[in-house]
Amino acid sequence: MASNTAGGDEKAMIDRFIGRSAVVNTRDNEGIAFDLGAFLRRLLLFDTYILDSIRLKEIPFLVATFGVRGLETLLSSGCLRIYCHVLAVGQVGQTSVLKYRQSKGILPLGSYSFASLTQANPAQYLHDCLKSIDRCEGISFKERKALKRSILPALVEPPTDGGAPILEQLKIDIVNNSELVKAMVTSVLRKEHGVIISPDEFTLIVEAIDDVDFQTRTNLGDRLGRDAPMVHKVLEVALLGVGGLNQRVHQMKTYHALTGLTERDVSLFGNKLEFLARTIDPTGQERRFERVREVAGLPDVMAGERNVRVDVERLLAVRASKECREFRAWLRNVDSLSDKEVQEVVNGVRNRLGTLANLPTVRGLRFLVGSGVSMLPGAGPVLGTIAGLIDSFLVERVLPYSGPAAFVERMYPSIFEEGR
Numbered sequence: 001m002a003s004n005t006a007g008g009d010e011k012a013m014i015d016r017f018i019g020r021s022a023v024v025n026t027r028d029n030e031g032i033a034f035d036l037g038a039f040l041r042r043l044l045l046f047d048t049y050i051l052d053s054i055r056l057k058e059i060p061f062l063v064a065t066f067g068v069r070g071l072e073t074l075l076s077s078g079c080l081r082i083y084c085h086v087l088a089v090g091q092v093g094q095t096s097v098l099k100y101r102q103s104k105g106i107l108p109l110g111s112y113s114f115a116s117l118t119q120a121n122p123a124q125y126l127h128d129c130l131k132s133i134d135r136c137e138g139i140s141f142k143e144r145k146a147l148k149r150s151i152l153p154a155l156v157e158p159p160t161d162g163g164a165p166i167l168e169q170l171k172i173d174i175v176n177n178s179e180l181v182k183a184m185v186t187s188v189l190r191k192e193h194g195v196i197i198s199p200d201e202f203t204l205i206v207e208a209i210d211d212v213d214f215q216t217r218t219n220l221g222d223r224l225g226r227d228a229p230m231v232h233k234v235l236e237v238a239l240l241g242v243g244g245l246n247q248r249v250h251q252m253k254t255y256h257a258l259t260g261l262t263e264r265d266v267s268l269f270g271n272k273l274e275f276l277a278r279t280i281d282p283t284g285q286e287r288r289f290e291r292v293r294e295v296a297g298l299p300d301v302m303a304g305e306r307n308v309r310v311d312v313e314r315l316l317a318v319r320a321s322k323e324c325r326e327f328r329a330w331l332r333n334v335d336s337l338s339d340k341e342v343q344e345v346v347n348g349v350r351n352r353l354g355t356l357a358n359l360p361t362v363r364g365l366r367f368l369v370g371s372g373v374s375m376l377p378g379a380g381p382v383l384g385t386i387a388g389l390i391d392s393f394l395v396e397r398v399l400p401y402s403g404p405a406a407f408v409e410r411m412y413p414s415i416f417e418e419g420r
Contacts, residue, residue, distance in 0.1 A: 013252075013256050013257060013258065014258060015046055015047040015048065016046060016047065016048045016049075016050065016255065016256060016257035016258065017042050017045070017046040017048070017049050017050065017257055017258050017259070017260070018049075018050035018052055018083060018251050018252070018255050018257040018258070018259050018260075019042070019050075019051075019052055019259050019260025020051070020052045020053075020054065020260060021034060021035050021036075021038045021039040021042070021051060021058060022034045022035060022054055022057065022058050022061075023035075024054060031057070032054055032057045032058065034058055034061040036061070036065060038260075039051075039058075039062075043074075043079060043080065046258075047079065048078070048079055048080075048081060048257070049079065049080055049081070050081045050082070050083050050156060050255055050257055051080065051081070051082050051083065052083045052251070052260075053082050053083060053084045053129075055084070055128075055129045055132065056082070056084055056129040056130060056132040056133070056151070057132050059071075059132050059133055059136065059147075059151070060132065060133075060135055060136045060137070062074075063136045063139065063147070064136075064137075068136075068139050068143045068146070068147055071147065071150070072146070072147065072150040075150045075151060075153075075154040076150065076153075080154060081154050081155070081156050082151065082154050082155050082156065083155075083156050083251075083255075084126065084129055084155055085118070085119065085122070085125075085158040086117065086118050086119040086125065087116070087117070087118050087158065087159065087162075087163045087166075087247065088116075088117045088118075088163075088243070088244075088247065089114055089115070089116060089117065089163075089166055089167055089170055089240060089243030089244070089246075089247070090114065090115050090116075090117040090240075091112050091113065091114060091236050091239070091240055092113050092114070092115050093106070093107035093111055093112045093113035093213065094106055094107060094109075101113070104213075107213060107215075109228045109229060109231075109232040110215060110216050110218075110228065110231070110232055110235070111209070111213060111214065111215040111216070112213070112214050112215075112216070112235075112236060112239060113212050113213045113214070114167055114170060114171070114212065114214075114239075114243065115167070115212075116162060116163040116164065116166065116167050118158075118162065118163065122158070126155075130148050130151070133147055133148055133151075156255060159250065159254045163247075163250065165246075165250055165253075165388060165389040165390050166243060166246045166247050166250045166390065167243070168388050168389070168390075169246045169249075169250075169388035169389070169390040169391060170239070170242055170243040170246055171208070171211075171214075172388045172391070173242050173246065173272075173391075174206045174214065174239055174242060175206050175207070175208055175214070175333075176333050177272070177333070178204060178205065178206070178333055178336040179199065179271060179335075179336060180242060180245075180268065180271050180272055181204060181206065181238060181239065181242060182199035182202070182204050182336070183199055183267070183268055183271050184238040184239075184241045184242055184245075184268060185199075185202075185204065185220070185234060185235065185238040186198065186199055187238075187241070187267075187268065188234055188237045188238045188241065189224075189234060192234075192237070193234070195224060197223065197224070201223060202218060202219055202220045202223045203217070203218055203219050203336075203338075204216065204217070204218040204220065204235075205217045205218070205336075206239075216235055218231065218235070220234070220235075241268075245265065245268055245269065245272065246390050248260075248265070248269075249390045249391075249393065250390055252393070253389070253390065253393040272391075288331050288334050288335065291334065291342070292331065292334060292342055295339045295342045295343055
């Protein structure tokens, strides 16, 4: 198989595209609906189109369109590559057949556990996918065999990281980026249940139980008059949707290519980018702290105030503490909390940090929390709340170019309508 493209600049990235040209037929989950127009547009508009294939089920459609020789020529030209791998995030908190889940215990409704899913035997999986070629009509056994040989060099290698960054970024997002999660929830409710509700109309907080298990607190059931199983399922689909969005970005990073976005994806992707833009802005963090300080009644070190001494050793010890890191992460999510929730949390933090300054109050807290970007060692320009590889990639490579990327993807359907 051919290797992935590594490195390159932003121009190279916008000349490559990875995405699907088909959707699974929901009636039987076996067939697909192939969008030839999308396929042709991507061949025309990009130097390289990496087809995110559904078990190579697109091949019979491509043979019918280009003929065997034409498809072989397309594959050998290098302009068409094929991604044919299983890589996704699954929710396994209530999956009793897993041994580790049996020993750890099944999670109750409203709690979730996530795992990376991939094919157990890649060689067997590819062998089974190539059987799609046997269903091509009007071609000989010899032609089928030759076509299979032509497809193999066009396959891109699977990610070497096994999808671990997708899972790690999902864990970061669902705890810290409540705006994205709530936007995904409203999207699921609208699309699958016909329910229209604004993110501001319900509360939702995701908390980590440990490294792999998470629990949610929400009033969504009361707001909608729905039972716990229904709310559990909606949140599950939404949380997995966040994982799916990160999977798209992971593909962009791995294959140095733009990825396809639906209209819903464009909105959610924009939400994610806006969150990152705000997160790397230290003034936004300071504004949040001002709100926290006022709501919780925290004293402050005023500009120009003298005779304030801070114990540096204590400062460094607190700065390196787990509680301080958690507070910084929480502070970036404070916009979604009520004043009462803010007060409850900060009261606990105030008690923890009460001995920081050589003052009877916590006037050194502003310096500790509001002193700018990258308080976490090794975080660079990306703060601890977004330190996953996927969001680091977005901040460094995609954020400055997100406007053109979204524009291009939304405008594509209007270009070659006659080709449909």
